[in-house]
Structure formats: structure tokens, C-alpha cells
Amino acid sequence: MTVLSLSNVSKSFGGIRALSDVSLSVPEGRIVGVIGPNGAGKTTLFNVITGAYRAASGEVVLGGETITQWPSWRIMRSGVARTFQNIRLFASMTVWEHLLVAQPRQNALWRNALPVSWADAEARTRAEDALTFFGLEQYRDVIARTLPYGIQRKVEMARALTAKPKLLLLDEPVAGMNAEEAADLRTLFRRLNERGLSILLIEHDMPFVMTLCHQLYVLDFGALIAEGTPDEVRTNPLVLDAYLGTEAA
Ligand SMILES: Nc1ncnc2c1ncn2[C@@H]1O[C@H](COP(=O)(O)OP(=O)(O)O)[C@@H](O)[C@H]1O
Ligand SMILES: [Mg+2]
Incomplete structure (x- = not known):
């Protein structure tokens, strides 16, 4: 089974071709990595998948349904959750409150306006499960933005998890x-994956990607230049040239 697939997806910003005919897929229960230099189009890829940006052409299929034209909220409700490259936490909310507000509540706006203490069981x-999974219990009632960076990132991941x-x-x-x-995160991602969660991950940290991902895609200037297992990608001359080469330089 394929959880997500993109066929020939393109997206431009003015004259910049951020994504150019990108096709990829995430098989169920796998951890798939996307690597590539800065500006390669990786975050744009996530924005297109989640409906934050609309693809100019091509198709995005989630669990057998074509979602290319779907609004963001509908894609999220269909089982896609994300974290952002830059931390996005609310200024005056505790960790616990973050974990409650992220959850879809029957799409009823008035319910989202209720105090979080009224949230359903x-x-x-x-929220409790996500808190425990990421080992955040001791920070439960702390304003999230006052926590160390690494912990804030965990809060974001925990928040993404509460959407199931x-x-x-x-x-x-x-x-x-x-x-x-x-x-520590590598262990947590593996455990999530063992529970059946499929993961698509953008990351610069090569050892991290190589030891965690089952499958990799390499983007360069908006186009895929390689795909395969970490070992295949590691030894691909195009990749060495475009990415690992520039890293080393
Ligand atoms: N909202 C936007 N408006 C204009 N240009 C954008 C926007 N988002 C991304 N881009 C451009 O698209 C290209 C790919 O960006 P991005 O997807 O953020 O790359 P990456 O995440 O791989 O570093 C870059 O040239 C970037 O400047
Ligand atoms: Mg990015």
C-alpha cells in the first residue's frame, strides 16, 4: 500500500521553479527521506502536499484519493500532520494547551473557541499519550516558548502526533x-514507525538520514536527481556532486 504519491508535481514562484515534475511515493509503514541543498524545494514539497500551496501541475494522491485541490484543513483531517522548519508555537500557551488545541474537533469553530479545559476526554x-511518548511530562504546565530549543521541537512533534x-x-x-x-529523536521516530506511522522527513544531517530512512529522494534545483536506498544514494555520483560535494566544500 502507498500512503502518499506525487506524480509530476510542479510549482513556481515568479521565475523560480521550486518544484519541477517531482514524482515520489511513501509506502505504508516506511520512513522516507528527502534531502538536497538549501533552496532545492524541500519545504515547498511539504507545502504542496499539505495544501498550503497549490501545485501548478501534477497530482497528489493520499491513501488512494486525489487531494491536489483540497484545502489544507481537509488534508490534515485526512491523516497528514507536519512540523515546520522554524518553530511555530503560541506565545502564551503551556505545553499541555498546545497538545489540546492542535486536535481536530469536528470542524466546529465554536468548539475551538472553548477554553481548553473543556476539551473532550x-x-x-x-494529549497525555503524546506528552508521555516525547517525555515531556515535567514541562506540562510550562509556557512552551520559554523552554530550551530542543524541548520546543519535541512539543511541536508531540502536537503533530495528537492529530493521530x-x-x-x-x-x-x-x-x-x-x-x-x-x-534520542531517531529512537523516537523508529518507535513511531514501528507502531505503523509512515514518515516523510526532510533533513540535512546525513548520518541521521542514512541510518533512519528506508528510502531516499534527492532534490536539486526543484528536480529529483536520485532516489533509492541510503546506500544507493550515498554512492550516486550525481548526489555526491550536487549535494555531498557542496557540503564538503
Ligand atoms: N512563498 C514563496 N515565495 C517565493 N519564493 C518561494 C516561496 N517559497 C519558496 N520559495 C523559493 O522556492 C525555492 C525553494 O525553496 P524551499 O522549498 O524553501 O527550499 P528548501 O526547503 O529545499 O531549502 C527557493 O528558491 C525559495 O526562495
Ligand atoms: Mg526548507
């Missing part, structure tokens, strides 16, 4: 983290 259970996604999109989840924090 199921939402609370999901079938596909999790992570945009540079270990950027700015030290080796120990990255190793």
Missing part, C-alpha cells in the same frame, strides 16, 4: 540539535 487522552496522523511530515527535525538529542 479523547483529546485529553491523546497516518503520515507525519517532519521538516528538518534535528536541525540545531546536538548529537545526543538527535540520537
